[in-house]
Amino acid sequence: MRVELVSDIAIVQPGDPFRIGVLFTLEPGWHVHWANPGGSGEPVAIDFRLPERFEVGPLQWPVPVRFTQPDGRVGYGYRDEVLIYADGRASNRDVDDGEMWPLAAEARWLACAAECARGRVTLTLPLPGSISGTRLVDLINAPRIDAWARRRPLPYASAALPFTAASAPEAAGFVVSLSWRTPATDVEWFPFEDTSAVFPMSDVGGSRRRTRIALSPTAGHTETELPLSAIRGVVAYTDAAGERRGAELFLPLDRHAAP
Numbered sequence: 001m002r003v004e005l006v007s008d009i010a011i012v013q014p015g016d017p018f019r020i021g022v023l024f025t026l027e028p029g030w031h032v033h034w035a036n037p038g039g040s041g042e043p044v045a046i047d048f049r050l051p052e053r054f055e056v057g058p059l060q061w062p063v064p065v066r067f068t069q070p071d072g073r074v075g076y077g078y079r080d081e082v083l084i085y086a087d088g089r090a091s092n093r094d095v096d097d098g099e100m101w102p103l104a105a106e107a108r109w110l111a112c113a114a115e116c117a118r119g120r121v122t123l124t125l126p127l128p129g130s131i132s133g134t135r136l137v138d139l140i141n142a143p144r145i146d147a148w149a150r151r152r153p154l155p156y157a158s159a160a161l162p163f164t165a166a167s168a169p170e171a172a173g174f175v176v177s178l179s180w181r182t183p184a185t186d187v188e189w190f191p192f193e194d195t196s197a198v199f200p201m202s203d204v205g206g207s208r209r210r211t212r213i214a215l216s217p218t219a220g221h222t223e224t225e226l227p228l229s230a231i232r233g234v235v236a237y238t239d240a241a242g243e244r245r246g247a248e249l250f251l252p253l254d255r256h257a258a259p
Contacts, residue, residue, distance in 0.1 A: 004123070014091065017089050029114075035193070039071075046084060046105055049103075054088060057086050062148055064078060064234070095129030107119075154247040156249060157250075174199070201215070229253060234247070
């Protein structure tokens with residue numbers, strides 16, 4: 001596997017926003033894991049080590065895929081290639097032209113095929129500083145980060161969310177109903193870890209205009225005693241143009257009215 005630290009800027013300017021991430025290129029047949037690895041496995045972990053007074057936000061995860069783990073359980077993650085990145089901002093401290101800023105990250109992962117292997121590496125990306133006022137992007141990596149950013153799920157509060165959603169109790173679990181603004185196919189459900197801990201089983205069905213996600217809780221949980229305030233996850237789908245997309249779902253469990 002090849003692991004690289006990449007950024008969309010070629011120079012660092014005081015107070016400038018930038019994106020920084022780790023690009024994983026996997027051998028055929030291997031995969032690494034999403035923020036929620038699924039039935040087994042471990043999520044990719046990235047600790048950015050930036051200069052003093054630099055800021056960095058949370059990791060941004062592309063829409064995952066589903067696969068079978070070596071132990072037979074279902075997992076969520078990535079094959080072939082994936083970039084996991086974060087938004088950052090440089091320090092406001094004045095810099096001298098040519099001064100080097102050491103950007104670094106420690107990445108850890110569990111890669112699996114017929115068997116699993118752990119990996120860990122510290123990556124460095126020294127970039128020169130500049131006070132010229134001209135932003136200089138990395139002409140190779142900026143387009144790569146742009147492409148992966150488009151694969152990130154839409155935030156649940158986005159006005160462009162492709163569906164309306166509601167939950168309702170049913171039998172021993174809950175049903176999430178999605179009404180699509182435009183037709184969607186190949187719908188998949190990827191719960192966040194707090195949700196899958198309570199609802200480990202799910203069944204997805206429906207039509208191009210409406211999707212039904214049935215969630216079954218772990219043994220011993222009742223509707224009134226669920227240790228969960230909201231159903232959270234990512235809904236992946238293929239849009240009318242044939243593109244694979246994703247959108248976050250956030251449904252408080254007290255919202256039981258049908259859409």
